[in-house]
Amino acid sequence: MNKIKTIAITALVALSTIVCAQKKVINSNQLPANAQTFIKNNFAINQISSTIEEQENLFSKEYKVILNNGTEIEFDKSGNWEEVDGQKTAIPLKIVPRNIQNYVAKSFPNTQIVKIKKSLRKYEVEISNGLELEFNKKGQFTKIDD
Incomplete structure (x- = not known):
């Protein structure tokens, strides 16, 4: 067997x-x-x-x-x-949760969101200055990714 x-x-x-x-x-x-x-x-x-x-x-x-x-x-x-990866070009904001949009606009003025990735527990966002930011599922900032 x-x-x-x-x-x-x-x-x-x-x-x-x-x-x-x-x-x-x-x-x-x-x-x-x-x-x-x-x-x-x-x-x-x-x-x-x-x-x-x-x-x-x-x-x-x-x-x-x-x-x-x-x-x-x-x-x-x-x-x-x-x-959604804009390859260094801004992606449509309407696909980005409002909390994330607000955080990026306030904390990193004069930048654009160029990439967003979502998983079961988090969002990963890349902005036009090259920083990668992490947010929880509610769109609350958790850390800058290395």
Whole structure:
């Protein structure tokens, strides 16, 4: 019985290795509806340069959209944005929580938010002077990241 388990586990590992990190170019209309809506509401749809679907493993799929100006947007499998990277260009403020906008405007005047990444517990924000700031899920400042 242990031999069967070992073979099954080996086959599963081999299969997941084959599937790992496969990338393919797709049409923007193949993105999940949430991602399409996010782009439509925050960026001009005709700005899309390329759309990539990435299969991380058997259970995880992500999407990356690259705009003509170099901005990169990453979405999870459901089309919820995870990261918007303006590549040193300001990103739309309406996607940044108000608390974070207010903190950056007050603490770092004359800077712009050029990147935002969200996870389950925090937001990471890069501003135009190169600083990386961390905020909790409520948008409260926690630290400057090294």
